[in-house]
Amino acid sequence: MSKGGKFSVYEGILFxxxxxxxxILYTAPTAVIRHTGTASWYTTLISCFIAIIFFLLVCMLLNRFPGKGLAKVFEAVLGKILGKTSSLFFSGYILYYAASSLREFLEMIKVYNLPNTPPSVILITFLAVSVLFAYKGIESIVRVASINCYMILLGLFIVLVMASPYYDIDYLKPYWGYGFKKSLYLGFLRSSAYEEVLTLAIIVTSLHSVKDFQKIGIISLLLSGFVISISILCYLMADQYTMGKENLSGIFQLSRIIYYNRYIQRVESVFLFIWVISSLITVSTAFYLSVRIYCESFDIADHKPILLPFALLTYVVSLQPKNISEVVDINLKFVRQYSLYLNFGVPILVLIIALIFRKKEGSGNV
Known part of the structure; x- marks a missing residue:
């Protein structure tokens, strides 16, 4: 399929x-706080550093096959049958990720903003934009993300700063939460919360080199880890962990408590803007990646005819959970806590096989 053009290191980092x-705008902070208490703000840093280690191992794999994305590397190492099967598993998982994220957005926006809007209207509108992004290709998605990155980070910064009068540093006690061992264990599991960095491994052919791939990944992981950690820290100082684990969206709740005077209060409109934009970018990216991996697995040159079938699949999967509790406790728990065995585990296993059998680009075994 068409690779959709190239983009720079700078754009890649923002994207x-x-x-x-x-x-961080969804239920992720609440889930971490529920399991680690006051230690949640540095538990996510543990997850970040573990994700960096896993990412560097994936870099080692792609360095052995320059010019090939993850799907083609699987075929080169595992053979066509196992390679295509592995790629299809990834395509299916990413579609599941897109549908789960879409359903999470639906449940939250109905709770906070659009309680009377039919779910199908929100889902179809959202998917229509995702299909349009996927039709234009990864370069368009990256450009939109690059343009909006500063506004998203600025909006988050405004909410955190304006809520500062409500912060109480004593709410961070006890500093070890429910115990450092539990924080370390959950930090390892939730390294999958940074799995989006593997997007770069799938679209590596849209970068100028594998070196750019590594640079973008490490910088964006460090930056993301810092932003997520600070956001959870501020949320804890405002609501304490006993209340923090009860709210559906911690950052949205933070924006609602802001009150300076009758003219400056409840700035959730700022939050709503960055929430919708970032959600569109995330779901559209996952939708596009699912289609792209499927096309690469079957050597389909034009991805456009299968966009609507994939959109229908995403719509159907997003409607499977019965309620928000099922979305959080099953779908999102798997995506953000246990999917590391698939997302990081499979590429690392492929790397081990490539090292054992000495498979690399240009060798006789490939």
Whole structure:
């Protein structure tokens, strides 16, 4: 399929940061606080550093096959049958990720903003934009993310700063939360919360070199880890962990408590803007990646005819959970806590096989 053009290191960093950081606007902070208490703000840093280690191992794999994306590397190392099967699993998982994120957005926007709007209207409108982005290709998605990255980060910064009168540093006690061992264990599991960095491994042919791939990944992981950690820290200082684990969206709740006077209060309109934009970018990226991997697996040159079938699949999967509790406790728990075994585990296993059998670009085994 068409690779959709090239983009720079700078654009790649902004794009990757947006799709990783966007989850801070959802239920992710609440989930971490529920399991680690006051230690949640540095538990996410543990996740970040573990994700960097896993990412560097994926870099080692792609360095052995310059010019090939993850799907083609799987075929080169595992053979056509196993390689295509692995790629299809990834395509299916990414579609599941897109549908789960879309359903999470639907549930939250109905709770906070559009309670009377039919779910199908929100889903179809959202998917229509995602299909349009996927039709234009990855370059268009990256450009939109690059333009909006500063506005998203600025909007988040405004909310955190304006809520500062409500912060109480004593709410961070006890500093070890429910125990450092539990924080370390959950930090390892939730390294999958930074799995979006593997987007770069799928679209590596849109970068100028594997070196750019590594640079973008590490910088965006460090930047995202910092932003997510600070956001959770501020949320904890405002609501304490006992209340923090109860709210559906911690940052949205933070924006609602802001009150300076009758003219400056409840700035959730700022939050709503960055929330919708970042959600569109994240879901559109996942939708496009699912289509792209599928096309690469079957050597389909034109991805446009299968956009509507994939959109229908995404719509159907997004409607499967019965309620928000099922979305959070099943879909999102798997995506953000246990999917590291698939997302990082499979590429690392492929790297081990490539090292054992000495497979690399240009060798006789490829």
């Amino acid at each position: 990757t940061t947006v799709i990783i950081v966007s989850k």
